[in-house]
Amino acid sequence: MKIIVLVKQVPDTSEERTLDTESGFLERDPQGNVLDEISERALEVALRHKDSHKGTEVVALTMGPSDALKALRKALSMGADSGVHVADDALAGADAMWTSRVLAAAASAEGFDLVITGNESTDGKCGVVPAMVAEHLRLPLVGSLDSPGISAESVSGRRECGTGTMTVRAGLPAVMSVTERSAEARFPTFKGILTAKKKSVKNVALAELGLSGATVSTAGRSVILSVARVEGRSGGRKIVDHNGSAATELMEFLADRQLL
Amino acid sequence: MSNIVAFIELSQDGGPGPGAREVLKAASQLGDPIAVLATSSLSGSTVGQLAALGAKGVFAGETELTSSCLQEPEVETLAKAVQALDPAAVLVVNTTSGREIAARLAVRASGGLTADAVAVRKQDGMVVATRLVLGGTYSVDSTVEDGLPVITLRPGAFEGQARPAEPVVTSLGLKVDTRAAAAVEAFTPGADSHRPDLRTAERVVAGGRGLLSKENFVLVEQLADALGAAVGASRAAVDSGFIASGAQVGQTGVSVSPELYVALGISGAVQHRAGMQSSKTIVAINKDADAPIFDIADFGIVGDATTVVPQLLHAMAVRTP
Ligand SMILES: Cc1cc2nc3c(=O)[nH]c(=O)nc-3n(C[C@H](O)[C@H](O)[C@H](O)COP(=O)(O)OP(=O)(O)OC[C@H]3O[C@@H](n4cnc5c(N)ncnc54)[C@H](O)[C@@H]3O)c2cc1C
Numbered sequence: 001m002k003i004i005v006l007v008k009q010v011p012d013t014s015e016e017r018t019l020d021t022e023s024g025f026l027e028r029d030p031q032g033n034v035l036d037e038i039s040e041r042a043l044e045v046a047l048r049h050k051d052s053h054k055g056t057e058v059v060a061l062t063m064g065p066s067d068a069l070k071a072l073r074k075a076l077s078m079g080a081d082s083g084v085h086v087a088d089d090a091l092a093g094a095d096a097m098w099t100s101r102v103l104a105a106a107a108s109a110e111g112f113d114l115v116i117t118g119n120e121s122t123d124g125k126c127g128v129v130p131a132m133v134a135e136h137l138r139l140p141l142v143g144s145l146d147s148p149g150i151s152a153e154s155v156s157g158r159r160e161c162g163t164g165t166m167t168v169r170a171g172l173p174a175v176m177s178v179t180e181r182s183a184e185a186r187f188p189t190f191k192g193i194l195t196a197k198k199k200s201v202k203n204v205a206l207a208e209l210g211l212s213g214a215t216v217s218t219a220g221r222s223v224i225l226s227v228a229r230v231e232g233r234s235g236g237r238k239i240v241d242h243n244g245s246a247a248t249e250l251m252e253f254l255a256d257r258q259l260l
Numbered sequence: 261m262s263n264i265v266a267f268i269e270l271s272q273d274g275g276p277g278p279g280a281r282e283v284l285k286a287a288s289q290l291g292d293p294i295a296v297l298a299t300s301s302l303s304g305s306t307v308g309q310l311a312a313l314g315a316k317g318v319f320a321g322e323t324e325l326t327s328s329c330l331q332e333p334e335v336e337t338l339a340k341a342v343q344a345l346d347p348a349a350v351l352v353v354n355t356t357s358g359r360e361i362a363a364r365l366a367v368r369a370s371g372g373l374t375a376d377a378v379a380v381r382k383q384d385g386m387v388v389a390t391r392l393v394l395g396g397t398y399s400v401d402s403t404v405e406d407g408l409p410v411i412t413l414r415p416g417a418f419e420g421q422a423r424p425a426e427p428v429v430t431s432l433g434l435k436v437d438t439r440a441a442a443a444v445e446a447f448t449p450g451a452d453s454h455r456p457d458l459r460t461a462e463r464v465v466a467g468g469r470g471l472l473s474k475e476n477f478v479l480v481e482q483l484a485d486a487l488g489a490a491v492g493a494s495r496a497a498v499d500s501g502f503i504a505s506g507a508q509v510g511q512t513g514v515s516v517s518p519e520l521y522v523a524l525g526i527s528g529a530v531q532h533r534a535g536m537q538s539s540k541t542i543v544a545i546n547k548d549a550d551a552p553i554f555d556i557a558d559f560g561i562v563g564d565a566t567t568v569v570p571q572l573l574h575a576m577a578v579r580t581p
């Protein structure tokens with residue numbers, strides 16, 4: 001089975017993240033960028049299948065600036081067999097619609113039985129690219145799985161939705177997205193890091209996918225009108241408790257604010 | 261005024277779900293709200309409820325496949341509604357299902373997608389959506405050019421209710437192509453909670469790893485019940501098995517902005533703050549005087565939550581207002 005995992009490089013959430021208030025684009029400090037934790041989990045799902053099924057091929061696919069190669073190398077060091085990097089100047093500032101169009105085209109060109117993605121990325125937090133990719137490919141999406149399962153013919157799993165828990169299934173080929181409740185990702189081994197350097201990474205430009213900046217961005221462009229920093233908040237009163245004495249003061253505070 | 265499609269997600273009993281009020285309210289700020297839903301058969305009581313929530317039209321795609329075929333009935337109904345109604349925008353509440361439906365529709369209808377809006381308005385003929393990004397540190401206004409705007413709405417962000425209306429009702433038998441859809445094999449309804457829904461609750465009491473055990477976490481639930489609040493949690497508390505994942509607040513969990521947020525044994529990592537720092541009043545109890553949660557708490561107690569909370573519960577119980 002050939003599995004493509006869509007991996008994304010994002011700014012580390014524990015670092016200060018900034019938006020350019022002119023363009024609305026994320027300021028990407030290459031130092032602070034990491035492979036998104038949810039991408040690692042998506043990759044883990046593929047790697048576990050590979051661990052128990054010989055002949056499974058795992059390809060990590062990303063779209064992003066040249067620096068995103070670092071994220072691909074991380075994926076390779078964790079155990080992906082090869083990488084595909086779609087990089088093109090025309091893609092700067094691409095929204096979810098373009099991104100999904102490009103990823104779908106790149107996945108088709110590569111060929112696959114299954115595409116695995118994270119359910120939402122930590123920078124965009126849109127959670128829409130997986131379903132968009134599925135729609136472009138005219139394939140089923142088994143989305144937002146907490147406990148993904150892969151068999152030779154189908155993919156399935158449990159998903160939480162507001163009203164309860166569903167078990168869903170689709171025949172292959174299909175697109176699957178996983179949540180952070182799915183398996184925790186492995187760490188790269190020393191050997192993994194060494195062999196990652198020898199694994200192949202294909203560089204793909206838009207034209208090679210039969211696309212151009214003009215064709216992917218025509219309809220339904222998101223346009224940013226304005227960006228403002230939200231005022232941060234600061235701490236208020238802080239007291240030290242002695243054997244529960246603070247409870248009375250807290251109750252008065254709540255009563256004052258009409259919160260009891 | 262232009263039509264605005266408001267997608268209605270159904271609840272387990274087949275009636276309009278909890279997001280119906282919000283999506284119709286948001287739609288009423290942009291034009292005439294038309295409620296669009298996929299159902300096995302459209303009932304008079306559903307139409308009545310949607311009318312009371314301000315739907316000027318109800319557009320239903322009817323198919324027996326709604327419970328067995330994941331999302332395709334909804335996406336196809338929306339696509340048909342877009343053709344029939346020529347709306348200025350499509351609004352969908354940003355739930356697990358809602359956003360996947362919105363995403364597929366945006367591609368199928370050659371639209372553009374704006375995710376997780378906390379406000380919408382019409383400005384110079386454009387539909388403008390406001391989003392809070394990067395953990396709520398920036399507010400971004402955007403619009404969609406050259407295509408239908410499909411906008412997902414952050415649950416809990418839209419208050420109030422649109423004025424009741426008398427809807428024009430359209431229902432059509434839906435042909436569903438199941439080839440590009442997943443099948444629903446089983447469904448287990450979630451346990452009915454007597455507590456308010458976390459996303460829209462006015463008060464939230466949340467617990468973290470500092471509670472140390474599931475037994476201690478009961479204190480969080482007791483305080484929530486005493487305050488009429490919803491129960492929230494940090495990711496570490498969810499990972500420790502103190503509570504189900506639906507309670508997670510933060511970057512990868514639910515975003516809340518209640519009147520009152522009480523954080524018990526939560527350090528206040530940036531990923532947690534991302535989901536709660538827009539709360540009106542924040543109270544924190546933490547043993548560590550340097551915990552970052554105190555940087556944003558209006559009232560902080562440096563102390564042991566397992567000591568302070570029982571005393572607070574007692575004081576509240578004997579209080580004469
Ligand atoms: C990509 C990514 C996404 C994430 N998403 C989220 C998210 O959505 N939500 C989220 O919450 N986290 C998220 N996290 C995790 C986050 O970084 C923190 O690890 C997590 O929030 C910590 O939870 P905590 O505060 O309960 O635990 P800890 O950080 O362990 O803090 C426990 C606190 O309890 C205090 N304490 C101990 N005993 C007591 C006591 N008896 N009484 C009072 N206080 C006590 C301690 O002083 C400490 O401050 C994410 C991380 C990453 C990398």
Ligand SMILES: Nc1ncnc2c1ncn2[C@@H]1O[C@H](COP(=O)(O)O)[C@@H](O)[C@H]1O
Binds near residue numbers: 007062120121
């Ligand atoms: N630029 C990208 N390159 C590769 N995968 C992506 C990209 N953007 C989004 N994805 C995939 O889509 C998932 C959801 O992203 P989003 O819809 O942006 O929240 C991510 O976890 C990735 O698996």
